[in-house]
Amino acid sequence: MQNTLKSFLDNLSPEALIERLKLALDGSRLGIWDWDLTDNSVQFDQRWCEMLGLDHATTPMTLETWSSRVHPDDLDRCYVDIKAHLAGRTTTYENVHRMRHADGRWISILDRGRISGRNPDGTPVRFTGTHFDVTAIEEARRVLATHDEQLQTLVANLTTGVAMLDLERRYLAASSRWLQLHHLTEAPVTGRPFAEKTPALKARWLEPIERALQGEASHDEETCVQVPGRDARWSRWDVRPWRRVDGTIGGVLISDEDITTAVLQRERAERERNTRLAALALFAGGVAHEINTPLQVILNEAALARSALAEPTLDRIALAESVSAIDVTARRAAAISRALRTLSRDAREDPPSAVTLAPLFDDAMALCRSRFASAGVTLTVENRAGDVLLLGRSSELLHVVLNLLNNAFDAVVNTNHAWIRLEAELKGGTALVRCIDGGRGVAPEHRHKLMTPFFTTKRHGTGIGLSVSRSLAERDGGFLNYRPEAMTSTFELGVPLYQAGPP
Amino acid sequence: LKPGLRVLLVDDEPLLVRSFARLLRARGAVTDTAENGQAALEKLATQSFDLVLCDVRMPVMDGPSMLTELRQRGDQTPLVFLTGYADSSEHEMKALGAREVLGKPIDIEMLDRLLSSL
Numbered sequence: 001m002q003n004t005l006k007s008f009l010d011n012l013s014p015e016a017l018i019e020r021l022k023l024a025l026d027g028s029r030l031g032i033w034d035w036d037l038t039d040n041s042v043q044f045d046q047r048w049c050e051m052l053g054l055d056h057a058t059t060p061m062t063l064e065t066w067s068s069r070v071h072p073d074d075l076d077r078c079y080v081d082i083k084a085h086l087a088g089r090t091t092t093y094e095n096v097h098r099m100r101h102a103d104g105r106w107i108s109i110l111d112r113g114r115i116s117g118r119n120p121d122g123t124p125v126r127f128t129g130t131h132f133d134v135t136a137i138e139e140a141r142r143v144l145a146t147h148d149e150q151l152q153t154l155v156a157n158l159t160t161g162v163a164m165l166d167l168e169r170r171y172l173a174a175s176s177r178w179l180q181l182h183h184l185t186e187a188p189v190t191g192r193p194f195a196e197k198t199p200a201l202k203a204r205w206l207e208p209i210e211r212a213l214q215g216e217a218s219h220d221e222e223t224c225v226q227v228p229g230r231d232a233r234w235s236r237w238d239v240r241p242w243r244r245v246d247g248t249i250g251g252v253l254i255s256d257e258d259i260t261t262a263v264l265q266r267e268r269a270e271r272e273r274n275t276r277l278a279a280l281a282l283f284a285g286g287v288a289h290e291i292n293t294p295l296q297v298i299l300n301e302a303a304l305a306r307s308a309l310a311e312p313t314l315d316r317i318a319l320a321e322s323v324s325a326i327d328v329t330a331r332r333a334a335a336i337s338r339a340l341r342t343l344s345r346d347a348r349e350d351p352p353s354a355v356t357l358a359p360l361f362d363d364a365m366a367l368c369r370s371r372f373a374s375a376g377v378t379l380t381v382e383n384r385a386g387d388v389l390l391l392g393r394s395s396e397l398l399h400v401v402l403n404l405l406n407n408a409f410d411a412v413v414n415t416n417h418a419w420i421r422l423e424a425e426l427k428g429g430t431a432l433v434r435c436i437d438g439g440r441g442v443a444p445e446h447r448h449k450l451m452t453p454f455f456t457t458k459r460h461g462t463g464i465g466l467s468v469s470r471s472l473a474e475r476d477g478g479f480l481n482y483r484p485e486a487m488t489s490t491f492e493l494g495v496p497l498y499q500a501g502p503p
Numbered sequence: 504l505k506p507g508l509r510v511l512l513v514d515d516e517p518l519l520v521r522s523f524a525r526l527l528r529a530r531g532a533v534t535d536t537a538e539n540g541q542a543a544l545e546k547l548a549t550q551s552f553d554l555v556l557c558d559v560r561m562p563v564m565d566g567p568s569m570l571t572e573l574r575q576r577g578d579q580t581p582l583v584f585l586t587g588y589a590d591s592s593e594h595e596m597k598a599l600g601a602r603e604v605l606g607k608p609i610d611i612e613m614l615d616r617l618l619s620s621l
């Protein structure tokens with residue numbers, strides 16, 4: 001073939017040869033430049049000029065014609081490549097750069113050339129090459145690169161762990177969240193077998209993947225994932241086949257969403273609900289006593305009043321005594337009932353509002369006083385904060401205070417220091433409510449675990465009271481702390497003050 | 504009702520003790536009061552009673568502890584517990600020697616039946 005072409009060209013006259021060459025160059029849409037390195041004059045052919053929208057007849061045949069049209073950002077690179085070739089470091093010169101078209105737009109040029117003449121001493125004197133308009137190719141490449149970048153960004157920022165596998169169960173792609181969820185630190189995973197070093201992954205999805213390759217999708221709303229040495233997490237996942245344009249299965253798409261936060265939140269809400277119910281049950285038992293004693297007094301006094309009214313001469317003093325006793329005890333029962341109503345309200349959905357401190361203490365006292373007194377535990381209250389307005393929810397604040405009082409009660413009942421003091425004072429913009437008891441307090445080795453769920457030193461304790469109390473206290477910017485430096489056992493609840501009007 | 508029936512009322516709630524005392528006196532009974540088990544034991548050591556009406560939970564000494572000590576002394580004075588708590592075990596308190604375990608509040612008819620049964 002080559003020989004045929006060579007003999008064909010050899011047999012042509014120089015004129016005919018040039019004519020053939022022109023035709024070939026026309027067809028290939030190549031523009032020719034021929035640079036005289038001795039005076040920096042450059043011969044550009046017709047096509048070279050047309051490519052740039054220039055009129056060949058009026059175009060100056062100098063290097064300036066080219067260099068002034070090259071994009072300033074690309075020009076340095078051109079000279080670097082040119083010098084490299086002139087110095088003999090490359091066999092050909094090749095560079096893609098942007099050039100200004102006469103109509104003002106930028107076009108991309110594939111520029112190629114090589115030394116075409118040297119001095120006897122070997123110094124290059126001529127440099128000849130071609131221009132090829134690659135604007136369309138460059139544009140396509142740019143669009144592809146943009147799409148690729150967008151896709152990479154999308155995958156990288158997905159909040160869901162996503163992995164795409166091929167038919168051989170090798171990674172085609174994986175989102176950063178996926179790598180993070182499965183502790184795949186040796187990026188990139190592309191091309192690596194699925195679950196290569198992660199047996200836990202394999203165990204979870206081996207069957208769903210096989211099913212997906214058969215065309216069947218599987219998913220689960222909530223799976224608890226236990227990996228040895230790591231915290232349990234909860235996952236919502238989906239494994240399904242992905243299909244090529246022709247509809248055939250190309251591999252498997254796995255999505256793995258970490259729903260641990262949501263699950264933990266739900267469990268905490270359940271725990272809070274359960275402690276509230278447990279507290280209510282505890283008080284229901286105690287309250288039966290608190291209500292039954294006043295009822296007994298009221299019944300007795302009513303019988304006495306009836307007898308007094310049946311006498312021929314009315315004993316006004318005895319009757320007045322009965323009415324007074326009924327009044328006092330009925331008010332006490334009403335206070336208990338009111339406190340119970342506050343305590344039983346599910347305030348989780350309520351916005352924080354103004355809560356008066358004094359009634360909060362009254363409610364706590366109504367629910368505890370008689371029960372504590374019957375067990376020989378002295379409860380005193382000292383409100384040095386006055387009638388301030390707290391920011392919170394009365395049922396939750398009452399819940400926290402009762403929890404502290406009950407803990408204190410358990411600590412001191414049947415001891416010879418059976419006293420509890422509930423006090424409040426203002427400090428800055430915070431009301432400090434302290435529950436102090438005569439007990440030894442919390443042992444140093446237990447302090448750091450004090451507010452963690454399910455930690456308890458009580459035989460029948462649930463270990464959730466304090467942790468729930470703390471989360472309730474912190475909900476609106478408050479705090480709940482144990483004060484180890486205090487002389488006797490002291491828990492301190494800080495509650496922000498309610499600010500009237502817009503802040 | 505036996506005239507001059509002597510009743511000891513034991514409860515840490517003054518209003519309750521007072522109203523029971525007035526009711527019983529109106530029915531011809533002689534009453535005395537104690538605010539806890541310890542005080543009741545002291546009274547029972549020097550005086551005799553036909554009936555002890557006793558609360559269960561009280562500071563210093565509760566009802567069941569007081570009854571246990573009373574029976575250990577050989578004192579068989581009839582004792583009726585009046586409890587406001589739902590969780591007090593009737594069975595256990597009867598085993599200690601309580602004649603009855605009644606839940607507060609009791610109505611006046613029940614009190615009358617109780618007194619006439621003595």
